[in-house]
Amino acid sequence: MTYWPVIAVDAWIGLVLVSIIKVTLILVGGSLGMMFLTWYERRAIAYMQDRRGPNRVGPQGLLQPVSEAIKTMTKEDITPLDADRVVHFLAPVVMLGATVLAFAVIPWGNLFPSSLRVGVLFIFAVTGLHTVGMLMAGWGSNNKFALLGGMRGVAQMVSYEIPLLMALLPIILLSGSLSLTDIVTRQGDWYGFGWYVFSPVGLTAFITFFIAALAEGERTPFDIPEADSEIVAGYLTEYGGMKFAVFYLSNYMTNLALCFIMASLFLGGGNGPGVTALGTVLGGLLSLVYFFIKALALFFLMVLIRGTVPRLRVDQLMGFAWKFLLPIVLVNVFSTAIWVAITRWGPQAQIFTDWFGEPASDNYLRYGVAIVVTLIINLLAVYAVMRINRRQPSDLTEEEIALGLAG
Amino acid sequence: MNYVVLTIFFLLSALTLGSGIMVVTVKNIIHAALWLISTFVGVAALYMLMEAEFLAIVQVLVYAGAVSILVLFAIMLTRQITGTGTRQLHSRWWVAMLTAAALFGGVIVPTVWQQGSSWDKTASDAQAILVQQATEANGGTRPEIIPVAGTEELGAALMGEYLLPFEVVSLLLTAALIGAILIAFEERTRRRRVLTLAEELALRKRGIVEPHDEEGAVVPVDAEQAV
Amino acid sequence: MVGTIPIAWVLTLAAGLFCIGLFGALSRRNTVGILMGIELMLNSVNINLVAFWRYLRPMGTAGLTFTVFTIAVAAAEVAVGLAMVIAIYRARQTINADEADTLKG
Numbered sequence: 001m002t003y004w005p006v007i008a009v010d011a012w013i014g015l016v017l018v019s020i021i022k023v024t025l026i027l028v029g030g031s032l033g034m035m036f037l038t039w040y041e042r043r044a045i046a047y048m049q050d051r052r053g054p055n056r057v058g059p060q061g062l063l064q065p066v067s068e069a070i071k072t073m074t075k076e077d078i079t080p081l082d083a084d085r086v087v088h089f090l091a092p093v094v095m096l097g098a099t100v101l102a103f104a105v106i107p108w109g110n111l112f113p114s115s116l117r118v119g120v121l122f123i124f125a126v127t128g129l130h131t132v133g134m135l136m137a138g139w140g141s142n143n144k145f146a147l148l149g150g151m152r153g154v155a156q157m158v159s160y161e162i163p164l165l166m167a168l169l170p171i172i173l174l175s176g177s178l179s180l181t182d183i184v185t186r187q188g189d190w191y192g193f194g195w196y197v198f199s200p201v202g203l204t205a206f207i208t209f210f211i212a213a214l215a216e217g218e219r220t221p222f223d224i225p226e227a228d229s230e231i232v233a234g235y236l237t238e239y240g241g242m243k244f245a246v247f248y249l250s251n252y253m254t255n256l257a258l259c260f261i262m263a264s265l266f267l268g269g270g271n272g273p274g275v276t277a278l279g280t281v282l283g284g285l286l287s288l289v290y291f292f293i294k295a296l297a298l299f300f301l302m303v304l305i306r307g308t309v310p311r312l313r314v315d316q317l318m319g320f321a322w323k324f325l326l327p328i329v330l331v332n333v334f335s336t337a338i339w340v341a342i343t344r345w346g347p348q349a350q351i352f353t354d355w356f357g358e359p360a361s362d363n364y365l366r367y368g369v370a371i372v373v374t375l376i377i378n379l380l381a382v383y384a385v386m387r388i389n390r391r392q393p394s395d396l397t398e399e400e401i402a403l404g405l406a407g
Numbered sequence: 408m409n410y411v412v413l414t415i416f417f418l419l420s421a422l423t424l425g426s427g428i429m430v431v432t433v434k435n436i437i438h439a440a441l442w443l444i445s446t447f448v449g450v451a452a453l454y455m456l457m458e459a460e461f462l463a464i465v466q467v468l469v470y471a472g473a474v475s476i477l478v479l480f481a482i483m484l485t486r487q488i489t490g491t492g493t494r495q496l497h498s499r500w501w502v503a504m505l506t507a508a509a510l511f512g513g514v515i516v517p518t519v520w521q522q523g524s525s526w527d528k529t530a531s532d533a534q535a536i537l538v539q540q541a542t543e544a545n546g547g548t549r550p551e552i553i554p555v556a557g558t559e560e561l562g563a564a565l566m567g568e569y570l571l572p573f574e575v576v577s578l579l580l581t582a583a584l585i586g587a588i589l590i591a592f593e594e595r596t597r598r599r600r601v602l603t604l605a606e607e608l609a610l611r612k613r614g615i616v617e618p619h620d621e622e623g624a625v626v627p628v629d630a631e632q633a634v
Numbered sequence: 635m636v637g638t639i640p641i642a643w644v645l646t647l648a649a650g651l652f653c654i655g656l657f658g659a660l661s662r663r664n665t666v667g668i669l670m671g672i673e674l675m676l677n678s679v680n681i682n683l684v685a686f687w688r689y690l691r692p693m694g695t696a697g698l699t700f701t702v703f704t705i706a707v708a709a710a711e712v713a714v715g716l717a718m719v720i721a722i723y724r725a726r727q728t729i730n731a732d733e734a735d736t737l738k739g
Binding site: 409412413416420423424427428430431436439440443446447450453454457458459461462465466469470473474477478480481482484485496497500502503504506507508510511515516519520522523526527529530531533534537555556560561563564565568569572573576579580582583584586587588590591 | 637638639640641642643644645646647649650651652653654655656657658660661662663664666667669670671673674677680681684685687688689690691692693694695696698699701702703705706707708709710711712713714716717718719720721723729732
């Protein structure tokens with residue numbers, strides 16, 4: 001027993017201290033980032049709708065979220081009389097906990113890499129725990145609208161988790177790793193522009209992932225669980241004051257985390273021109289800047305969609321996930337396998353070497369062939385899915401014919 | 408002795424066993440399901456402690472994220488049972504208690520503790536070989552993290568040695584999916600979309616009404632009969 | 635983990651969880667409660683598999699692979715089981731195991 005312990009006790013203490021500092025940074029940074037994001041979203045949407053938005057508190061209204069935070073903190077904390085007190089209290093805790101855990105493995109540019117070997121899966125495992133928090137909030141409030149909202153939210157999250165994870169598979173196939181740091185490092189070719197989004201399979205994966213991420217983060221047009229014109233405020237109905245703020249914080253931090261993940265997986269994370277040339281420290285800082293620009297651009301896209309697209313119905317939401325996204329994502333996994341075979345297989349498939357030459361990063365013939373083949377497969381898949389999903393009049397049920405919907 | 412690992416292990420044991428006991432004893436079935444989630448998370452942390460990180464994440468993803476939600480949904484779909492008024496335990500629950508206690512104290516624990524020392528010896532031998540290999544691979548110095556079989560080896564095993572069981576399991580999952588849909592199928596789902604209130608009203612005016620029982624639940628009757 | 639905690643402790647923990655699950659499966663009237671007990675038992679078996687893998691064969695993959703299979707089978711079992719619970723509820727308006735006794739002679 002001479003070889004244990006591997007890590008001595010003092011090293012453990014150091015580890016715990018570093019972890020505490022990191023968690024504090026994430027919590028403080030997350031709250032501040034969330035405040036900024038709420039202001040940013042309101043201002044951006046206001047300009048899209050020809051309004052001004054909050055512009056009174058502080059320069060350009062930047063301090064508006066601060067005043068609102070003070071307001072929510074000083075509000076009375078109310079629990080409904082017939083609510084399940086413990087579950088009602090624990091629901092926002094579970095939500096926020098799941099969100100903060102997801103931040104643990106996100107690499108911030110090249111400066112702070114994360115070391116978990118299965119980081120990508122970890123993020124989706126812990127964000128999957130949001131469903132538990134929603135159901136707890138919906139059931140614990142003892143309110144019909146809250147329960148409806150919770151059930152809607154869970155059904156939506158569970159349905160969209162499948163296309164979300166399936167859209168990841170091409171990236172894992174391309175990079176051969178489940179670690180976010182590795183995935184980012186492998187997109188550094190071609191002067192920092194070897195991003196996965198620049199291939200047909202990566203682009204398809206990105207678009208499907210983005211749509212599924214909108215549903216996971218409950219953004220418009222998928223904000224059905226909180227649809228205030230239908231079910232008051234969904235599972236948030238019975239929450240006020242600080243608990244409501246915690247839900248809000250968790251929601252925005254999830255969206256921020258999803259933007260970070262999308263920037264890392266598809267847009268090359270901190271990779272960009274000049275990062276490797278500038279060395280560790282300066283290049284690292286530059287990579288952090290690139291990373292934030294990419295993530296904020298993605299968030300702007302989310303805001304743009306909120307400003308333009310109306311909310312879906314529940315059945316449209318489910319139909320879209322199962323009949324449209326899932327088949328396309330499955331076909332995309334198939335075409336990624338073809339992409340990997342054409343661009344990388346040397347001795348495994350001699351016939352490719354005979355036709356297109358040895359696999360190398362400057363063998364443009366192989367990449368060209370791969371782009372054409374996978375593009376054709378994906379476009380055919382999209383066309384076929386759209387064709388199949390078109391409603392056939394003969395398939396109407398008797399109720400619908402009775403309603404006169406057949407014509 | 409590494410007290411940090413020891414403390415973590417005891418805390419996790421307390422979490423897992425404590426919430427396990429709550430799962431089987433608590434009266435409100437929804438609370439039981441929530442305690443079940445806590446047990447699953449405790450088991451996942453135990454996997455993490457045993458360096459099976461992929462399994463820990465699969466545990467959270469499948470059990471805590473999906474299975475428990477399915478259980479909660481089933482509870483909420485079958486109404487009138489969440490109340491604490493109804494008796495939750497069987498009248499002869501003490502027989503079950505005796506069986507479980509006898510199995511634990513009479514069979515499993517003696518066996519485990521009798522075999523434990525020889526297993527521990529094998530374990531320390533295996534660990535010594537592991538450390539030696541890692542040291543050689545690291546060029547003579549002992550690395551801080553000793554590698555064990557991880558995700559890559561698991562993937563290779565699933566695609567190589569265990570390919571046939573893997574295919575059988577995937578077939579089983581497909582069969583279970585189809586079976587679950589067929590068993591829980593409701594006649595109402597023959598409609599291609601959810602009707603709006605106005606459309607339901609129009610249907611009622613034409614005499615095409617869903618058959619309800621006195622409590623408002625939909626009785627599965629063939630649509631032809633309803634028309 | 636290895637060297638600090640004897641394998642017997644981990645196995646005892648798993649045994650405890652198994653017996654708790656057994657008690658739950660045998661004593662609950664509610665069908666969903668029975669399913670929850672079965673889930674606990676399956677989880678304890680998984681702990682055993684992982685413990686034996688980590689302690690005795692850390693470079694092999696048999697323990698890991700079988701745990702993955704168990705998880706998959708458990709997921710399938712829960713899906714079908716809960717579908718049956720819902721079907722029983724629809725037919726008999728109860729999900730208590732001792733009240734669904736049509737087959738009793």
